[in-house]
Amino acid sequence: MKLKWFKVLLFTSVLSATVVWPVTGAPVGERGSPQAISASSVSFSSSGTSQSPIDFVNPLTTIPTNKEIQSIYYPAFLPEIKNNGGHEISVTDNLSFPVSGSKITINGVDYKLSEFHFHTKSEHHVNGTEYPMEIHFKHNNSSGQNVVIGVFVESVTSPTNVNETLTALFDTIPLTNESVTPASSIDLNRLLPSVDSRNYYHYSGSLTTPPYTEGIEWYVFKTPIKILKADLDKYIAKFPRYERLPQDLNGRTIFYK
Ligand SMILES: [Zn+2]
Numbered sequence: 605m606k607l608k609w610f611k612v613l614l615f616t617s618v619l620s621a622t623v624v625w626p627v628t629g630a631p632v633g634e635r636g637s638p639q640a641i642s643a644s645s646v647s648f649s650s651s652g653t654s655q656s657p658i659d660f661v662n663p664l665t666t667i668p669t670n671k672e673i674q675s676i677y678y679p680a681f682l683p684e685i686k687n688n689g690g691h692e693i694s695v696t697d698n699l700s701f702p703v704s705g706s707k708i709t710i711n712g713v714d715y716k717l718s719e720f721h722f723h724t725k726s727e728h729h730v731n732g733t734e735y736p737m738e739i740h741f742k743h744n745n746s747s748g749q750n751v752v753i754g755v756f757v758e759s760v761t762s763p764t765n766v767n768e769t770l771t772a773l774f775d776t777i778p779l780t781n782e783s784v785t786p787a788s789s790i791d792l793n794r795l796l797p798s799v800d801s802r803n804y805y806h807y808s809g810s811l812t813t814p815p816y817t818e819g820i821e822w823y824v825f826k827t828p829i830k831i832l833k834a835d836l837d838k839y840i841a842k843f844p845r846y847e848r849l850p851q852d853l854n855g856r857t858i859f860y861k
Pocket residue numbers: 633634635721722723740812
């Protein structure tokens with residue numbers, strides 16, 4: 605099944621590479637407006653005291669039940685893969701927000717998926733160590749509150765257990781400022797760690813790009829998904845490094861489940 609999707613995606617991306625993304629109505633990431641994005645900058649600053657990303661270090665506090673992710677509902681959908689000017693890639697559906705009805709539920713409140721995108725290297729660190737990539741799935745509820753799920757990506761040299769969905773997705777990304785729409789759907793559950801490896805860190809932070817708005821609830825999975833180093837290198841060659849460095853914790857609690 606996965607191999608079939610992979611082949612279809614490869615083929616159709618060539619056919620639809622000239623489709624132009626509609627500017628109006630395009631979802632905006634957990635970062636600020638696309639216009640605010642600068643290439644490969646790692647020296648942002650902000651006067652806030654609850655900024656993101658952070659380094660996940662001890663002590664970790666057991667997450668209370670009312671902060672846990674109760675469910676993740678990501679039905680398969682037909683993706684629209686957008687190159688936001690060569691510095692940022694985002695993936696949405698080609699209808700509108702929310703993406704195919706995808707949502708997560710926390711404390712009985714639904715947060716709908718608006719888009720997801722990639723950072724190289726990872727923005728969050730674990731005990732001072734970074735990963736070569738991090739994926740951000742951005743959601744918001746009817747009150748405009750934002751929740752972002754982060755997934756680390758680890759590069760490996762053996763094809764064993766690499767994430768085929770991620771590999772196929774990267775093969776479709778347009779090189780210039782445009783979007784592509786493959787003919788086959790994508791299952792975002794396959795971009796998450798396996799169901800039995802979904803421990804996560806949780807804390808309250810901010811956007812990681814201007815205007816660095818705070819009040820963003822972050823959930824970052826501990827277990828990375830894997831991609832072949834060669835495929836990651838191809839991605840990095842297409843898209844410049846882009847991440848914000850870890851910010852001061854300033855006494856915030858890091859929860860863990
Ligand atoms: Zn992000």
